Amino acid sequence: MDYDRKSTVSSFYGGRRTSVDALNNDFPPPGPPGGRPRADSASSFYGANRASRADPFDAGTPSAGYNRASYFDGGRTAPVKPGVDEESQAAADPAWDVYADFNNAGPRYSTAFGMGDDGYRQVPSPTPYSPGPAAHGQYSTSEFRGEEPTTQGNVEMVTVPALGPEWKAEEMRGMSKKAKREEKMENAAAKWKEWKRGQRGLCGKYFTRKFTAWFMFFLIAAIALVLVFTVPRVPGFNVNSADPLIAAEAPFNGTVVTDFSRAPANFSFPGEMKLQADTGSNFLPLTFNNIHGSVFDLQTKRQVASGDTGKLTVPAKEFPIITLPLNFTYIATNDSDQTWNNWYNGCKNAALYPDGKRPAVQFRLIIDMSIAGLIGKKSTSTDVTDAACPIELPQNSV
Secondary structure (H helix, E strand, O other): OOHHHOOOOOOOOOOOOOOOOOOOOOOOOOOOOOOOOOOOOOOOOOOOOOOOOOOOOOOOOOOOOOOHHHHOOOOOOOOOOOOHHHHHHHHHOOOOOOOHHHHOOOOOHHHOOOOOOOOOOOOOOOOOOOOOHHHHOOOOHHHHOOOOOOOOOOOOOOOOOOOOOOOOHHHHHHOOHHHHHHHHHHHHHHHHHHHHOOOOEOEEOEOOHHHHHHHHHHHHHHHHHHHHHHOOOOOEEEEOOOOOEEOOOOOHHHOOOOEEEEOOEEEEEEEEEEEEEEOOOOOOOEEEEEEEEEEEEOOOOOEEEEEEOOOEEEOOOOOOEEEEEEEEEEEOOOOOOHHHHHHHHHHOOHHHOOOOOOOOEEEEEEEEEEEOOOOOOEEEEEEEEEEOOOOOOOOOOO
């Protein structure tokens, strides 16, 4: 900055030099003894004989104080000199320049007295101090615990984010589990209403109410059609009327010993029953997990035999023959038991009868079937009133 542009109020206000340093102008100049308010009595801007602008009732005409002859001084060639304060400071420190803050040509006014600020201020490390008992009549916390005060390292300021605004009650409630659960229920209810109105689908634009209804109709129809051809039906069974019971064949005949005894009264012998199944209502082959047969005496209702077929598969729309092995076993109190006598008389040797004919045995057959593809067990039964005993005892038997 040029030297002639350094301006201070020197001769502009009547030759009086005043300081322009705002730091030294702490107190306003004292007023006159009479207490008359004055706008600017420290300068001669308004002239010695001019009326003050602060008093509108003063004699004379108020004026702004413009002086054309002194305001435009075209003949002045001397440069503007610094004021008294600037000269005293420049004499004390030649390197110091108050205008360096504006022309960047020297040390700044703000850093002239060691008050520099480069953005980082290190806090001096304080030494912990605890007043002793003699000073305040009490012990510090560290001394009470028996610890010695320690000198910590350098302490620096850490930037901590400012605290946010306080949470409102409705915001606190919105973060609770109950509020979130209620919000989910409200959203679900709103979506359900929109779906019933046909405004939205379950999977985006698909599965609207109309589309879902048609889809479910065709799906149920397809499932029903598949079940018609795949679900197994319970077959019907017929018993051979000529020979319902036949002698057991190998290897089953070797597992059961033939025995009739009076003391104690009991009997045991093997036998088989031929069953004819009707699978005409099945479209696929029929698989039996097991067929269990139970034989009961028709007169006394006592069980005399049982047997199982195990797992087997029969073709569809045919009349396959199924062999049911039976193990006849019964124990009575004595030989006067009605059930024991019925089966003993039916299994005796035919030569012991005058006409050579043995009496028929009468029983009820109950069949329990476990069919693959069906839940639970299916049962059927039939009564046989004219069946021959599958074995024939010797003439010398008891």
